[in-house]
Amino acid sequence: MHKKNLIARDISWLSFNARVLQEANDPTVPLKSRIRFLGIHSNNLDEFFRVRVATLKRMVELAGKKANMHFEDNPQAILDQIQTIVLQQQNEFNRIWDGIQDEMKKQKVFLVTEKKLTKEQKDFVRTFFDEEVRSNIIPLLIESLPALPYLRDKSLYLGVVMRKEDSAYDQKYALIEIPSKTVGRFVQLPSKTDDKQIILLEDVVRYNLPYIFSYFGYDYFDAHVFKVTKDAEIDIDNDVSTTLVQKIEHGLKNRRKGKAVRFVYDKEMDAGLLEYLIRRLNLSRRDNIIPGGRIHNFRHFMDFPDVFDKKTTRLSPIRHPALKNSLRVTDVILEQDVMLHFPYHSFDPLIDLLREAAMDPDVTTIKITAYRLASNSKIINALVNAVRNGKQVTVMLELRARFDEEANLEWKNVLEDEGVKVLLGVPNMKVHAKICVIKKRIGNKTTQYGFVSTGNLNESTARVYADHCLLTSNRNIMADVNRIFSYLENYKTGEKFLKACKTLVICPTTMRKQLLMLINREIRNAKAKKEARITIKLNSISDTDLIYKLYEAAEAGVDIQMVVRGIFCAKVENKKYKKHITAISIVDEFLEHARVLIFHNSGKERVFISSADWMVRNLDHRVEAAVPIANSEIKDELKSIIDIQLRDNVKARWLDNHLSNEYVSSAGKKKTRSQVDTFHFLQQKAVKV
Template sequence: MAKRFIPRDISWLSFNGRVLQEAADETVPLPLRIKFLGIFSNNLDEFFRVRVAGLKRAIDLKDKSANQSFYEDPQLILEELNIRVIKQQKKFDNTWNRIQKDMAKQNVFIKTSEELSPEQQQFVSEYYQDDVESNVIPLILDDVRPMPYIRDKSLYLGIAMGKSEWQYETKFALIEIPTSQNGRFVQLPAPKDEKHIILLEDVIKFNLPLIFSYFGFDVFHAHVFKVTKDAEFDIDNDINTTLVEKISKGVKNRRKGKPTRFIFDQDMDPKLVEFLIKKLNLSKKDSIIPGQKIHNFKHFMDFPNVFKSYHQPQERTSFPHPYFQNYERVTDTVLKKDVLLSFPYHEFRPIIDLLREAAMDRM
């Protein structure tokens, strides 16, 4: 009899694939297609934090009886999931390429650090020095120093740098992109009727000669990467600690979660990729996924509204069930007939009122 994979994990990826289908649908307004890409990316991050992390924990368990809840060997399940994720990533990349072409038709362009006009270069230099520089902490990487702490939801710039004047050993460095302080998108000066946007990582890439000026480097190869970690929440069973203390300890321990995915720009320096994999204690069995230049696409859920022909759809709100309009007591209504409420379409207020009435009822 053929072996089966866990249906919930495969079905979850299929669900997220339908989100990706919405992004690929050209009948959907362009800003919403970009937002769907952000939703897909955010969902996939959570998938690796929770479900893939659970599989990795099962693989690490020595007791084989602990894996009886699986239809199949967790390692085989993980391999199948990785194959499906890579296929979806390729579809994601193709969809994003098509969306960028559609953005160009509306005169909206995302500029890289190499594509800036002289005016834009001046703007980016001033913006970095005025607003970004204080939030940037460059860290030199080598075999002697321990790997700096890598945050789960952050985006990083991996840098390979050297000197062009003579043969010099390549040095590696790391910069966390301060998106929480500065945001991800910066609108640039642009010709009339055009909108030019640069990502924060490209602002930093343009200013690398300034950042590392003390070292004399003049050759830089910088590419983004991110790491997704195990987000399992463990509660201590110590009876001598309070629940608040247990939760506090569990939250702190989440920082120590093992990496479940390493995703990086496929053009990153191969030696730097190898170095990061070694320092993160990853192996070929882990989810190591090369991709395009842009990562942490969840930020694109908040892409600037720069599209002329797009009007933000009116936000939908819940509506009252007709059986509960102009009523005095929910209890009187439900004693007469059954009522089906569908959330989030119907208001939740009748449930609260029913609980309140039940608490005050003398019977």
């Protein structure tokens, strides 16, 4: 087989972002959430350009040279395709945004520009600028500068043309960075009616341009927004004499100087200024130069003010029935396995587990991995308290968690100052496993308990990311979690610890081999005319070997069902398949983040939850962990949740060979919206207890 039997990873990802746009276009979604989905689409696209487009551009530059990257067959062709798709999506985005603004008007919510202000609002905007904005901006006259000033990647800029009405020659260009981070992007205006009127911060600045540049005596101002997206890949060089921390710090500084990979601008921008900026940024017409509407940096719209009539219908998280009446989470976990399903279940038991360990006089050590943490992390607070109470605490902090590097460097300092032992990972490998082990000593007996999860230890994202977390005191699981930490503490000589894992399935040592073995077993059963079935839930699947193995299984007649949120490089329809692969993607209020693997295995089902997607980076270049589910009740519960998702006919789209993103039809069937139905399913279980 050749790569023509696959969908290009980046084109597949753009198809996922189109599904996010579909949510913004869905009139059944509350208006604030529709605006939020536009923000998510925009934020996703920024990251896509910063990482993937930048990488493809490097591939084009490095063609024929030896480089430490997995090359696409024809990176330039993919870049050309990306440009076409992104422009189409931009047009769709603008169409949806126009429709949303019409809906906003019906709810008496208006985005007001600087040209539509009442006398009272003009006074308000002038005062607001003086008190909140002026001290946060530094206008730059750019023509006289030898080089264009450093432009921040995530910032929004106002490009200003100034001149005197009576002379076209006396003209100047200026740049102003809009201080959204410090001031906020949205300003609610006073209104004499019950209308809710909001002005964007860039329009506050626009209104005040005559005051900002009063010194020059100009009377004509033309100002339009633009943003630049830069290459965000951090090159971690192999200079052994430099510590990882120094490399990351150096890399973050270099990221700020990254090469521009996209320039998005208001199509009404003055032609001379546009030409000037493109030239000074060293961009060519082949680069992603994307004309847009008046508003950019839509990612801020994820936090649009809550001014709408219809509020979210989100239900409050459920307390897990096994933990309902218990004073201590620890006591329950020492007696039985518990699986939490976020965000349907509350995240609190995880924090409680660590808080209890911090105060428990019998607990001696806590070891935990951390990939992305909340900004005001209760997890960190619990671990700091544990150290203060004399426990030995080890935290594996992944400094290379993309776009969280800076935050994690700060957490490193906080933890080390408190006496926590901080591990910084393994060279050329990210630590992505979500694991914890707590040791408790009573008399001569050591008891161990903890968890293996599919999601990050982040109480903020746990409210919107759908994940599974197994809390357990199973000796075999905890023995393997210890082995992973032994490896992380001695990675130079410790690979033997990973290879010694007997229960957990680990990347980069055993997972790929184990997955191929499990699929092969289903293939053998199908060929022997026995029942053969594979059900997989992932964020992304792009690994060629595993996709081809699934093709082989489909040709043998294995029943394959997949739920994949994002990248999906497999082709599900092929004349050679005895059974087509059924694949759906669910995009809804919560982000589907969990990985679940179910193999029929001649009726003795093997069920796993995992931190790893089926991508080369996860399977070969990360430390990941999948845990088999032994408890029959938990196994049935997990399978029920996956079954609900496979029946989704409200928010599920078919993943087909043509990237059509067609919704699964509910015609003639009972409507199933899996996220709502999963909540009700778990709520009923909680009530029954």
